Amino acid sequence: MAALRAAGAANALRPSVAAGSVASSRSFSSAGAVRKAAQPFHKDEPQAPVLKTKSIPGPESTRYIDDLNKSFETRSVNMMVDYTKSVGNYVADPDGNLLLDVYAQIASIPVGYNNAALAEVAQSPEMVCAIINRPALGNFPSHTWASLLKTGVLKVAPKGLDNVYTAMAGSDANEIAYKAAFMYRRQLERGGPDAEFTPEELESAMRNEAPGSPQLSILSFKQGFHGRLFGSLSTTRSKPIHKLDIPAFDWPQATFPQCKYPMDQHVEENEKAEQASLDEPIQSEGGDNHAPPSFFRKLRALTKKHNVLLIVDEVQTGVGATGKFWAHDHWNLQDPPDMVTFSKKAQTAGYYYRTKDMRPNKPYRQFNTWMGDPAKALLFRGIINEIERLDLVNHTAKVGDYLYGKIEGLAKQYPDHFRNLRGKGQGTFIAFDNPKRDAFLAKAKTFGINIGGSGTSAVRLRPMLIFQQHHADILVEALEKIVKAL
Amino acid sequence: MAALRAAGAANALRPSVAAGSVASSRSFSSAGAVRKAAQPFHKDEPQAPVLKTKSIPGPESTRYIDDLNKSFETRSVNMMVDYTKSVGNYVADPDGNLLLDVYAQIASIPVGYNNAALAEVAQSPEMVCAIINRPALGNFPSHTWASLLKTGVLKVAPKGLDNVYTAMAGSDANEIAYKAAFMYRRQLERGGPDAEFTPEELESAMRNEAPGSPQLSILSFKQGFHGRLFGSLSTTRSKPIHKLDIPAFDWPQATFPQCKYPMDQHVEENEKAEQASLDEPIQSEGGDNHAPPSFFRKLRALTKKHNVLLIVDEVQTGVGATGKFWAHDHWNLQDPPDMVTFSKKAQTAGYYYRTKDMRPNKPYRQFNTWMGDPAKALLFRGIINEIERLDLVNHTAKVGDYLYGKIEGLAKQYPDHFRNLRGKGQGTFIAFDNPKRDAFLAKAKTFGINIGGSGTSAVRLRPMLIFQQHHADILVEALEKIVKAL
Numbered sequence: 001m002a003a004l005r006a007a008g009a010a011n012a013l014r015p016s017v018a019a020g021s022v023a024s025s026r027s028f029s030s031a032g033a034v035r036k037a038a039q040p041f042h043k044d045e046p047q048a049p050v051l052k053t054k055s056i057p058g059p060e061s062t063r064y065i066d067d068l069n070k071s072f073e074t075r076s077v078n079m080m081v082d083y084t085k086s087v088g089n090y091v092a093d094p095d096g097n098l099l100l101d102v103y104a105q106i107a108s109i110p111v112g113y114n115n116a117a118l119a120e121v122a123q124s125p126e127m128v129c130a131i132i133n134r135p136a137l138g139n140f141p142s143h144t145w146a147s148l149l150k151t152g153v154l155k156v157a158p159k160g161l162d163n164v165y166t167a168m169a170g171s172d173a174n175e176i177a178y179k180a181a182f183m184y185r186r187q188l189e190r191g192g193p194d195a196e197f198t199p200e201e202l203e204s205a206m207r208n209e210a211p212g213s214p215q216l217s218i219l220s221f222k223q224g225f226h227g228r229l230f231g232s233l234s235t236t237r238s239k240p241i242h243k244l245d246i247p248a249f250d251w252p253q254a255t256f257p258q259c260k261y262p263m264d265q266h267v268e269e270n271e272k273a274e275q276a277s278l279d280e281p282i283q284s285e286g287g288d289n290h291a292p293p294s295f296f297r298k299l300r301a302l303t304k305k306h307n308v309l310l311i312v313d314e315v316q317t318g319v320g321a322t323g324k325f326w327a328h329d330h331w332n333l334q335d336p337p338d339m340v341t342f343s344k345k346a347q348t349a350g351y352y353y354r355t356k357d358m359r360p361n362k363p364y365r366q367f368n369t370w371m372g373d374p375a376k377a378l379l380f381r382g383i384i385n386e387i388e389r390l391d392l393v394n395h396t397a398k399v400g401d402y403l404y405g406k407i408e409g410l411a412k413q414y415p416d417h418f419r420n421l422r423g424k425g426q427g428t429f430i431a432f433d434n435p436k437r438d439a440f441l442a443k444a445k446t447f448g449i450n451i452g453g454s455g456t457s458a459v460r461l462r463p464m465l466i467f468q469q470h471h472a473d474i475l476v477e478a479l480e481k482i483v484k485a486l
Numbered sequence: 487m488a489a490l491r492a493a494g495a496a497n498a499l500r501p502s503v504a505a506g507s508v509a510s511s512r513s514f515s516s517a518g519a520v521r522k523a524a525q526p527f528h529k530d531e532p533q534a535p536v537l538k539t540k541s542i543p544g545p546e547s548t549r550y551i552d553d554l555n556k557s558f559e560t561r562s563v564n565m566m567v568d569y570t571k572s573v574g575n576y577v578a579d580p581d582g583n584l585l586l587d588v589y590a591q592i593a594s595i596p597v598g599y600n601n602a603a604l605a606e607v608a609q610s611p612e613m614v615c616a617i618i619n620r621p622a623l624g625n626f627p628s629h630t631w632a633s634l635l636k637t638g639v640l641k642v643a644p645k646g647l648d649n650v651y652t653a654m655a656g657s658d659a660n661e662i663a664y665k666a667a668f669m670y671r672r673q674l675e676r677g678g679p680d681a682e683f684t685p686e687e688l689e690s691a692m693r694n695e696a697p698g699s700p701q702l703s704i705l706s707f708k709q710g711f712h713g714r715l716f717g718s719l720s721t722t723r724s725k726p727i728h729k730l731d732i733p734a735f736d737w738p739q740a741t742f743p744q745c746k747y748p749m750d751q752h753v754e755e756n757e758k759a760e761q762a763s764l765d766e767p768i769q770s771e772g773g774d775n776h777a778p779p780s781f782f783r784k785l786r787a788l789t790k791k792h793n794v795l796l797i798v799d800e801v802q803t804g805v806g807a808t809g810k811f812w813a814h815d816h817w818n819l820q821d822p823p824d825m826v827t828f829s830k831k832a833q834t835a836g837y838y839y840r841t842k843d844m845r846p847n848k849p850y851r852q853f854n855t856w857m858g859d860p861a862k863a864l865l866f867r868g869i870i871n872e873i874e875r876l877d878l879v880n881h882t883a884k885v886g887d888y889l890y891g892k893i894e895g896l897a898k899q900y901p902d903h904f905r906n907l908r909g910k911g912q913g914t915f916i917a918f919d920n921p922k923r924d925a926f927l928a929k930a931k932t933f934g935i936n937i938g939g940s941g942t943s944a945v946r947l948r949p950m951l952i953f954q955q956h957h958a959d960i961l962v963e964a965l966e967k968i969v970k971a972l
Contacts, residue, residue: 072650075849081621132605140577230715243691
């Protein structure tokens with residue numbers, strides 16, 4: 001993907017945050033000075049977080065949560081949000097608080113709240129048409145669909161994977177990739193695409209029994225997270241609460257390398273920790289577990305050797321946050337993965353795949369009513385254009401290095417609070433462990449930061465691609481205050 | 487749901503179809519006369535189908551399909567569509583053909599192509615905000631979410647089910663309902679919501695083994711269709727091509743009543759055909775199989791007796807097409823179902839459920855990143871408003887009766903071609919079997935009709951809710967021409 005314009009161009013934003021309300025509030029001191037050094041992508045962002053209530057949720061938010069709770073699950077509500085007042089890297093709540101958001105809707109907001117370019121896309125005639133005339137894509141695609149794919153989803157296709165099946169979200173993207181892998185495998189066993197199904201296969205499939213419903217497996221890594229529908233959940237190994245009481249396929253798991261961080265200081269030990277299988281490039285939900293590129297190159301060689309398809313789950317790691325468009329770009333693979341799944345920051349979802357012969361041998365084998373959503377594909381195209389316009393992947397690589405260096409400094413000062421710092425050279429895809437992690441996350445809000453965790457003890461940073469150096473300074477200052485207050 | 491205004495108000499449409507191009511084309515004669523009798527909901531519709539090419543796909547469509555095929559599955563393409571030129575009940579292609587569409591994107595377009603009221607919703611500031619600031623709903627709901635649910639999704643909640651979990655499409659709506667059922671069941675067995683998980687459960691769940699991953703089942707009906715992800719596919723029993731090569735849960739199936747049609751002439755025989763289990767109210771995908779309300783009342787009683795949750799899959803049957811808002815409204819159940827799943831015409835998805843104690847006992851057990859999409863919930867609200875404004879549910883009941891009567895006439899004249907006519911009193915949710923079904927569907931296009939099938943021999947009618955008497959006349963005239971040409 002080529003960068004069309006250097007970073008730094010101001011991105012006009014709907015003026016949804018009144019400067020007055022910001023000025024009259026508690027705010028943090030460092031931002032003003034830093035702002036002079038960097039031109040913000042979103043000019044209407046506040047200079048620093050704004051705190052209006054002693055605790056979050058404040059009284060207005062609490063009222064909204066109580067009302068919602070009458071008919072909708074609210075026990076997982078982290079924060080009630082006023083999206084009309086959120087701006088750029090800052091998330092607003094109905095009490096007037098404005099937090100620097102380095103969680104970004106679980107890593108799914110790429111170019112900032114109320115991004116002006118996306119607002120234009122959202123109001124375009126194409127978008128209106130896509131919303132009110134949603135097609136059954138497999139049966140009745142729009143004549144504009146091929147062109148939309150070419151200028152959007154496929155423009156950023158991983159090297160060597162220029163076909164795509166679209167989907168709705170990460171879970172179903174993974175599941176249709178799994179289905180494709182099973183169909184591919186059975187086709188190999190059967191002797192090719194022209195071999196007919198046997199009567200026994202046809203009949204046993206209707207009873208959910210082999211050979212029609214074969215006992216094949218997806219091998220996934222321990223601690224990995226790949227979604228929570230029945231097939232994807234069977235490959236998810238993050239936490240019991242994700243899996244309890246749900247019937248699962250008896251599929252195997254492999255150990256993900258238990259690397260020591262920083263990885264460049266533990267090369268020899270980490271080399272011993274390499275094993276084979278299929279997985280996400282960095283275990284995000286499972287605790288932000290990294291492995292060196294050499295591991296993935298060996299994994300690719302091993303899967304090739306055994307004729308096993310390699311599916312790389314880039315739902316969380318894809319679309320720029322690691323300082324490359326796809327995290328597996330860091331691996332320098334000679335042979336690309338067989339499939340790469342995507343969603344989150346793409347706002348749409350699906351899997352890229354290598355060649356037409358990976359399509360099932362007959363139509364309607366990989367099929368459902370909507371098969372994705374052109375409206376979301378339009379949005380992804382807008383996001384891609386914004387990433388190119390502001391050169392956000394390279395920008396994120398640089399800001400990530402800056403941020404990592406600053407947190408490395410904190411880790412030296414507070415080694416107990418910033419354990420196993422990881423993500424060096426991985427853009428802003430940075431994490432560390434904290435022994436009081438849940439308290440850490442809660443406390444962060446009182447210092448103006450919205451931040452998330454992963455696994456059992458990791459604090460994970462998932463800022464947007466428009467996170468800049470002055471935001472990093474605000475974040476680092478807050479991180480120190482948080483650990484001092486723990 | 488109250489009807490706010492009687493049917494018949496003209497619904498202004500974006501003038502996307504030039505009258506000139508319609509007039510200069512082949513068209514069918516009956517429409518003009520009928521139009522005088524009924525005021526059309528969409529005033530820019532042509533008076534009849536317009537055929538510009540001898541066969542469909544024509545040359546332009548073929549060019550677009552070939553281009554798309556380079557990177558996307560096209561073997562299931564039924565018709566390449568120009569959505570900018572589609573209008574009301576008519577679907578356009580790039581060759582200038584305009585077909586009366588009684589398939590409607592596999593039963594998912596409710597109020598017509600390029601509906602003006604939905605176009606307004608799509609351009610509203612709320613929609614723009616929802617599109618560009620998509621929330622992780624479980625963690626960071628908008629302060630407007632409760633109000634949007636109340637005025638939309640929950641306004642049409644089935645009687646007795648005033649809670650909702652939202653989702654993305656029919657498959658995942660069914661799967662999260664299944665998950666809720668499993669968690670509910672295990673909670674009963676465990677002794678209530680406060681009983682803790684055992685260490686053995688916690689540990690075995692991580693290995694995909696019992697007791698943590700229990701061997702519980704969803705019982706579904708033979709021929710039923712409930713989606714194609716791994717859990718939903720295990721309950722789908724429609725066709726081998728849907729299931730082959732995909733590992734499945736060893737879950738049981740029950741026989742759906744094999745009713746004879748018309749049902750009111752085979753009461754005694756049909757009463758013998760009743761058995762118990764969980765299912766969609768009318769088997770749509772599996773061949774449009776109906777059962778009488780008494781069957782479902784007995785099913786509800788039986789599931790109550792055995793403390794089994796009853797999930798009604800209204801993904802295809804819901805939102806008005808049967809002449810009631812929900813098909814199970816026809817059953818006059820004393821106790822509502824425990825869960826009702828929805829999608830398609832709702833454009834959003836999810837499941838309604840009875841009470842808060844059907845929520846899992848802890849947060850994050852029913853959770854994923856997006857948990858639905860407020861943009862689609864806004865669209866559903868617009869659809870509900872349009873249904874109320876034009877009283878489309880009652881309208882569909884009436885038009886359905888009219889259409890059924892007409893096809894009954896055809897069935898008397900051509901009994902071999904309109905076998906097992908079904909859907910009497912079920913709005914436009916009408917189907918019949920034809921021995922040359924696939925040829926029937928293909929031939930229909932040459933007479934200006936886009937129509938779909940279900941099961942192996944059924945022709946299913948799935949017109950939109952704005953399908954009117956004059957459309958029924960066009961359709962019936964075409965049906966006769968089709969069977970004469972077979």
